[in-house]
Amino acid sequence: MEQNAQLLREMAAKAGAETWEDRKKNQTPQCKFGEDGICCRICSMGPCRITPKASKGICGADAHAIAGRNYVRFIAGGTAAHSDHGREIAHVLHVSSRDGNYIIKDEQKLLRLAKEWGVATEDRDIYEVAHEVAEIGLMEYGKPFGTLRYLERATEERQKLWEELDIAPRAIDREIATVMHMTHMGCTADAEALVMQGMRTGLSDGWGGSMMGTEFSDILFGTPTPIETEADLGVLEKDMVNIIIHGHDPAMSEMIVAASNQSDIIDYAKSKGARGVNIAGLCCTANEITMRHGVKMAGNFLQQEGAILTGAVELIVVDVQCIFPSLGPLTKCFHTKFVTTSDITRIPGSEFIKFDPITALDQARDIVKMAIDNYQNRGSNICIPQTKQKAVVGYSCEAIIKRLDTVTNSHVDELGTYKPLVECLESGVLRGAVGIVGCNNPKVRTDYSHIEIIKELIANDIIVVTTGCSAQAAAKAGLMQKEAKELCGAGLKRVCELADIPPVLHMGSCVDISRILMLVTGISKAWNVDIAKLPIVGCAPEWMSEKAVSIANYVVASGIDTYLGIEPQVKGSAQMMELITEGTRKMVGAGFIINTDPHKLVKSMIEGIEAKRTALGI
């Protein structure tokens, strides 16, 4: 890893390119007021900062109000991003058609959702059903009355608790607007009220927009099943046209993959002297596409510049979120073309081709051809690190429970049952389960915390499910190979052998944390134990984005303790620190446990899981 980073640093120096490592140095030391969350820029009487001499802003807002408002605005940003992703996919579903670019790949999932939402299905064309389901989904963003439909999937205890606490989310956009209104100058200054609204907003992401993103993507592009792939920069090919897909929304990249497999496109690439077209992904677009097609993963968040620095990428095409603006100037140092496709992510130095779901395949063909035409412009100085690892990915909820059913040979119905998983946990064959998610962050050594924590967990018979950039860190470290069972304790090793799974299961992209919610909910219902009491926790060791804070809030509000390796920016308020670690525990039975040392963090995680087992008497 470090060797590759050094090679790429040398490439950057030769090309005169700047990287995030250079900019990180220039940003050090970072602003303490920002880090502690006690700088307020909400009105133009400010900015106001809390200091030993000034305990209040000009309006009288104290550190708790300021840190709380900043924190909840972070959540609103994350919820907006995830949920808008879900909305975009709903629009694609709404224009799906039998002879169009987007067809229905998982009819059964669509029919189940139609039934759940009271949409008539008998004697109706499947596309008519799809359009009605999509419209109902879109209404979830702005409906004037009631709470979100997906909440009814939660356990009865959780639904009741959310009602009692008045944090059951209403329309998704309304929760985001409520945050912006509450935090406007002269509105809420009470930290606890802000934390409560933070949970409600987060819930509208996890049990709203993200869940819709996952479900509608499965309906359109297929529900993932286990599939083999490879991960790390070594997946780039020296003698092929390399195209990187990056971002989160799979709609355009599905078409890029389809276009790259068309025979005339392959012939065109060969006519230009290449062996073919190689698609590789970054961040969550990679996760979406690898889960359904086995497309290789070039890497995660902090590898996006590294991919370009290889000098071997003809074109990078991006959709939304987690895309460095630095890709504009960086691609100019090489022959790489940079294409943006969404109004949401406009970046100087890129060529903008606005995604259109009706003509997306033609657009994708044009983009792939642009990359092929650019192959001849590749310089002689290329450096593709030779590191890559095999991985098995594609563990949707459905795939996991079907596989685990085989462990106890219990009856397998059409969708499988959670019983075997419960039995493994109850008997102690598996001590617990952890969902490890989230980003990379230059504040810590890239991927180190993800990998160290995962290794320690599986050695202690704790099964790991992952999404996002954490999943890619695990894949690059070889932890998603079935052979990784050798790193496990005896119980988990046995489960891996019987179910023929790796000990670390790739569940998808950031929005797919909604899959983890459904998995834990299924276990809770089958076991008849509230989620907060289960030996199951969440962890985001290297998180960085607003989306991560939104996720952490819906995970906690759903009753799952969440272990963070990066401190939330509220340290300047003792009340906020207390609220997010202990306060929420009194309300929803879970909270944050924060430690920047990954070894101490995983130790406390294992202790937390064992304490829950003891409390359950198992």
Ligand code: SF4
């Ligand atoms: Fe300062 Fe209050 Fe305005 Fe914030 S809202 S900038 S604390 S005066």
Ligand code: MSK
């Ligand atoms: S891509 S949000 S860096 S996980 Fe989902 Fe990775 Fe974090 Fe983006």
